[in-house]
Amino acid sequence: xxxxxxxxxxxxxxxxxxxxxxxxxxxxxxxxxxxxxxxxxxxxxxxxxxxxxxxxxxxxxxxxxxxxxxxxxxxxxxxxxxxxxxxxxxxxxxxxxxxxxxxxxxxxxxxxxxxxxxxxxxxxxxxxxxxxxxxxxxxxxxxxxxxxx
Amino acid sequence: xxxxxxxxxxxxxxxxxxxxxxxxxxxxxxxxxxxxxxxxxxxxxxxxxxxxxxxxxxxxxxxxxxxxxxxxxxxxxxxxxxxxxxxxxxxxxxxxxxxxxxxxxxxxxxxxxxxxxxxxxxxxxxxxxxxxxxxxxxxxxxxxxxxx
Numbered sequence: 481x482x483x484x485x486x487x488x489x490x491x492x493x494x495x496x497x498x499x500x501x502x503x504x505x506x507x508x509x510x511x512x513x514x515x516x517x518x519x520x521x522x523x524x525x526x527x528x529x530x531x532x533x534x535x536x537x538x539x540x541x542x543x544x545x546x547x548x549x550x551x552x553x554x555x556x557x558x559x560x561x562x563x564x565x566x567x568x569x570x571x572x573x574x575x576x577x578x579x580x581x582x583x584x585x586x587x588x589x590x591x592x593x594x595x596x597x598x599x600x601x602x603x604x605x606x607x608x609x610x611x612x613x614x615x616x617x618x619x620x621x622x623x624x625x626x627x628x629x
Numbered sequence: 630x631x632x633x634x635x636x637x638x639x640x641x642x643x644x645x646x647x648x649x650x651x652x653x654x655x656x657x658x659x660x661x662x663x664x665x666x667x668x669x670x671x672x673x674x675x676x677x678x679x680x681x682x683x684x685x686x687x688x689x690x691x692x693x694x695x696x697x698x699x700x701x702x703x704x705x706x707x708x709x710x711x712x713x714x715x716x717x718x719x720x721x722x723x724x725x726x727x728x729x730x731x732x733x734x735x736x737x738x739x740x741x742x743x744x745x746x747x748x749x750x751x752x753x754x755x756x757x758x759x760x761x762x763x764x765x766x767x768x769x770x771x772x773x774x775x776x777x
Contacts, residue, residue: 491774491775491776494642494774537641537642537643538643539643539645539774569645570769570770587691591645591690591770591772593643593644593645593663593772625643625774
């Protein structure tokens with residue numbers, strides 16, 4: 481008889497998915513994701529701006545990148561949100577040049593953890609964006625790790 | 630015969646750690662975790678304490694400083710680290726006249742422990758010409774992956 485304690489089983493069933501994003505960063509609006517690839521055990525789907533997730537335990541990490549000229553101070557801030565619910569985890573922001581009084585901190589990623597008992601959806605929401613800021617879609621990406629519950 | 634117990638209702642596999650234990654004691658170890666009942670992690674019980682794990686854990690994340698600094702940070706309890714990478718933090722322009730125009734780089738620290746361990750995240754070295762870091766609680770975040 482083989483017995484595997486539960487935590488080891490969960491670790492063994494861990495999956496992950498990689499996402500790219502498009503869109504024009506605008507405050508209080510989400511970016512539009514696309515699935516680049518995922519583990520065979522974890523197949524998230526996209527509906528509009530939502531990443532649809534099956535039941536499970538998740539950690540989510542998003543890296544936002546923007547295109548900037550050497551004379552520009554354009555920046556964005558962003559955070560994960562559960563669709564129909566609250567903002568999740570900690571915010572991230574582009575690597576800012578000094579623009580007095582505008583932004584608070586530079587952290588390349590926004591990060592969160594989420595438990596979904598019966599599935600749900602998440603978005604990456606722009607908290608703040610300078611006018612005319614352009615998303616660097618070649619480098620903006622997210623990784624979501626999942627274990628089943 | 631193979632027996633696999635049900636996956637539901639057990640311990641969480643991931644933990645999201647935030648906050649800071651004590652700026653004054655150079656202790657950037659997180660003091661808050663999500664979910665709040667994570668049986669395989671114990672948060673620091675005192676301002677100078679470490680956090681502890683009951684088994685193998687992969688930890689990665691960043692602290693945050695409210696004071697200007699250029700410093701290395703990481704786990705000061707390195708004796709049993711299996712895989713370990715320090716991070717660097719670089720904070721400029723924090724003053725009333727600079728408002729919130731702050732640059733805080735977020736180079737991550739990453740470590741893996743293969744067994745129960747204590748972890749204390751601290752400044753490990755710094756440029757002494759500037760006074761920081763002073764650990765603050767708004768922005769730090771770490772992922773902990775239970776590995777076994």
